[in-house]
Amino acid sequence: xxxxxxxxxxxxxxxxxxxxxxxxxxxxxxxxxxxxxxxxxxxxxxxxxxxxxxxxxxxxxxxxxxxxxxxxxxxxxxxxxxxxxxxxxxxxxxxxxxxxxxxxxxxxxxxxxxxxxxxxxxxxxxxxxxxxxxxxxxxxxxxxxxxxxxxxxxxxxxxxxxxxxxxxxxxxxxxxxxxxxxxxxxxxxxxxxxxxxxxxxxxxxxxxxxxxxxxxxxxxxxxxxxxxxxxxxxxxxxxxxxxxxxxxxxxxxxxxxxxxxx
Numbered sequence: 613x614x615x616x617x618x619x620x621x622x623x624x625x626x627x628x629x630x631x632x633x634x635x636x637x638x639x640x641x642x643x644x645x646x647x648x649x650x651x652x653x654x655x656x657x658x659x660x661x662x663x664x665x666x667x668x669x670x671x672x673x674x675x676x677x678x679x680x681x682x683x684x685x686x687x688x689x690x691x692x693x694x695x696x697x698x699x700x701x702x703x704x705x706x707x708x709x710x711x712x713x714x715x716x717x718x719x720x721x722x723x724x725x726x727x728x729x730x731x732x733x734x735x736x737x738x739x740x741x742x743x744x745x746x747x748x749x750x751x752x753x754x755x756x757x758x759x760x761x762x763x764x765x766x767x768x769x770x771x772x773x774x775x776x777x778x779x780x781x782x783x784x785x786x787x788x789x790x791x792x793x794x795x796x797x798x799x800x801x802x803x804x805x806x807x808x809x810x811x812x813x814x815x816x817x818x819x820x821x822x823x824x825x826x827x828x829x830x831x832x833x834x835x836x837x838x839x840x841x842x843x844x845x846x847x848x849x850x851x852x853x854x855x856x857x858x859x860x861x862x863x864x865x866x867x868x869x870x871x872x873x874x
């Protein structure tokens with residue numbers, strides 16, 4: 613499980629105002645304790661069962677972005693999401709990125725029947741207690757957007773209930789990302805994706821990059837959004853510890869991962 617290391621300097625100065633309900637998070641981070649039980653308890657108090665914060669960011673100006681994900685969900689779900697390339701069919705993604713900083717309430721039944729791929733995603737998500745929820749995006753100064761998701765195992769989240777807790781939901785997601793970002797940037801904590809196996813889709817995308825195709829070219833060829841292509845490249849790079857996409861392609865070729873370029 614992801615743990616925060618101890619800090620030589622406090623995460624938050626004592627002069628800053630911190631919501632009382634968030635203090636357990638700060639205490640756990642300062643003491644280097646596992647954040648998952650703490651976050652799970654806070655999220656439960658907000659009316660949800662699980663939490664996820666994912667983003668890509670540049671730790672140094674001369675490097676490409678690395679992907680980072682924190683979640684209270686089981687590791688098995690994270691691995692399944694990665695290997696099945698669910699980023700391409702997760703119906704929450706376009707909702708959030710089309711409405712940055714706006715909270716979106718969703719229920720699985722609204723997306724059922726859109727495609728066999730979406731239905732398979734929803735069926736597997738339900739096994740891990742993801743049947744509905746609320747999510748929003750944040751702009752990120754370092755590179756790309758930030759995705760914050762609150763998930764529920766109930767069939768339908770009531771819009772009114774989310775509206776009542778809207779301030780707390782937005783502020784916790786924003787505050788958690790600030791704590792997480794500061795930890796990564798100031799302490800150089802590597803992504804948990806480092807060393808993971810590349811997916812078939814990531815290899816396919818890298819192969820197309822190796823042939824000289826642009827992200828826009830690849831998005832048309834694969835019928836996915838350009839941001840999804842970039843996600844696959846950043847994910848592959850992060851797993852391979854490559855500084856940029858060119859190095860990722862070179863490492864893949866050296867490892868014999870491309871028998872025949874697609």
